[in-house]
Amino acid sequence: MNHRAKAAWDQLGLYRTPPLAELFHDPDRLSLLSARFDLPQGGGIRFDWSKTHLTGELLAGFEVLAEAAGFAAARAALFAGDIVNPTEGRAAEHIAQRGLGRDSSVEEAQALHERMKLLVEAIHDGALGEVRHLIHVGIGGSALGPAMTVDALARDLALVDVHVVSNVDGCALEEAFAACDPQTTLLAVASKTFTTIETMTNAESVLKWLGDGGVDDPGGRVVALTASPEKAVEWGVDETRILPFPETVGGRYSLWSSIGFPVALAVGWEEFDAMLEGAAAMDRHFLDHDGAANLPLRAAFADLYYTRLRGCQTRAVFAYDERLRLLPSYLQQLEMESNGKGVTADGQPVSAATAPITWGGVGTDAQHAVFQLLHQGTHLVPVDFIASIAPGDGLDPAHHRILLMNCFAQGAALMAGKASGDPARSYPGDRPSATILCDDLDAATLGALIAFHEHRTFASAVLMGINPFDQFGVELGKEIARKIDRGGETFDLSTAALLAASGLA
Known part of the structure; x- marks a missing residue:
């Protein structure tokens, strides 16, 4: 971290924030800390950070930090397709999949999207016979993004039943086998390298299931989604059913590439394209706005205030919408794999906390499970509430009314608290939350929401001086698993005993 950025952090650390209730004495607080993002397709998202401890003075201090940390230059490098992943010497070009970035990368993305569109439409038209089910095998970003998006968008209009x-x-x-008919099932194998052991093991088992189920040519039912098309060919996939994506698109940022194939197959190309457009609208906002007017950057300001200046070790996300029940899990990977680092981008030890532990759940279920700790526990946990004004169901409007009432009530209660002569019934209050309120949860809005969190994660990394695009922390456990598989290795007494007890020794 350079001296100017360190000085900006030091200055921020001197600020003492009044309680939330006192901050609301400012009649301009809501207008200062809430904003609306409008989508070109119609609809939009309201962001409200007024129930956080951010103030005009803190926003100004973080803007100084952003300038000192070189945020504008880092953002420009990201959009230009320059190397922003120094440990692996790579660009991070997921944005090009949405139409912005280096011209050659955008052109490549458009060509690959056209290839995927043609295959999706051919399948829908019966080119591979009757297809009613897709088993999509992948792991990490190759699974979390598709699973979340299909669950959010395909409930009422699924053209193909997808199982991730x-x-x-x-x-x-x-x-998955119990829910599918092998005669009408396709297999999508999603692996950047086409060597991931969990994915390839699952793929082999699906091929066997298809064969056992009477499919004459199981290999003819496979679609490969990979950055290593030659490996897919070696594995036996026909070139016409290989959907490549660039090496510069990282796993947890890959939903927008051919990894989104199950989404397009489930809901149709128009919906997938609308999701890309919604994400692109957020990209343009992130590129064109500076300082606190930049919504993902402002979210990063709030995140870093609580992580670094208030010592909060976790951040909670509660989706008050059943369609977003997988969003907390998706954000866990996005944020913790990106920013869960102990060194800076140039390999030096970090001087303060990096990513908090991201966790969460679905409202109203979570209220009856974990909100006790949020309201009366000893941990200060900043919370994001995410909801949609339009319901996702066709039942009595009372359902959605109760859902939204509870969402808004929880934020108000966390902030206000309640005094009582009985300590067990006393709520301290002054507990922060932000609210993200969508007009509706359509494909474009979901795309914008996901892109918002991607940029929020990147902005946080820049302000902390770390690299959000590598993930070497996942490798050591895999390496030891391979040693166990090979045999002949000596392990600690505990691991050796576990291997013996389980018959793996």
Whole structure:
């Protein structure tokens, strides 16, 4: 971290924020800390940080930090397709999949999207016979993004029933098998390298299931989604059913590439394209606005205030919408794999906390499970509430009314608290939350919402001086698993005993 950025952090650390109730004495607070993002397609998203401890003075201090940390230059490098992942010497070009970035990368993305569109439409038209089910095997970003998006968008209009399987535990595949007919099932294998052991093991088991189910040519039912098309050919996939994506698109940022194939197959190309357009609208906002007017950057200001200046070790996300029930899990990977680092981008130890632990759930379920700790526990946990004004169901409007009432009430209660002569019934209050309120949860809005969180994660990384695009922390456990598989290795006494007890020794 350069001296100017360190000085900006030091200055921020001197600020003492009044309680939230006192901050609301400012009649301009709501207008200062809430904003609306409008989508070109119609509709939009309201962001409200007024129930956080951010103030005009803090926003100004963070703007100084952003300038000192070189945020504008880092953002420009991201959009230009320059190397922003120094440890691997790569660009991060997920934005090009949405139409912005280096011209050659955008052109490549458009060509690959056209290839995917043609395959999706051919399948819908019966080119591969009757297709009613897709088993999509992948792990990490190759599974979390598609699973979340299909669950959010395909409930009422699924053209193909999609089952995303990531866990190598056979129980996960058996559950998918029970819901599918092998005669009408396709297999999508999503792996950047086409060597990921969990994914390839699951893929082999699906091929066997298809064969056992009477499919004459199981290999003819496979679609490969990969940055290593030659490996897919070696594995036996026909070139016409290989959908490549660039090496510069990282796993947890890959939904917009061919990894989004199951989404397009489930809801149709127009919906997938609308999601890309919604994300592109957020991209343009992120590129064109500076300082606190930049919504993902402002979210990063709030995140870093609580993580670095208030010592908060976790951040909670509660989706008050069943369609977003997988969003907290998706954000766990996006934020913790990106920013869960202990060194700066140039390899030096960090001087303060980096990513908080992201966790969460679905309202109203979570209210009856974890909100006790949020209201009366000893941890200060900043919360994001995410909801949609338009319901996702066709039932009595009372359902959605109760849902939204609870969402807004929880934020108000966390802030206000309630004194009582009985300590067990006393609420301290002054607990922060932000609210993200969508007009509706359509494809464009979902795309914008996901892109917002991607840029929020990137902005936080820049302000902390870390690299959000590598993930070497996942490799050591895999390396030791390979040693166990090879045999002949010596491990600590505990691991050796576990291997012996389970029959793996």
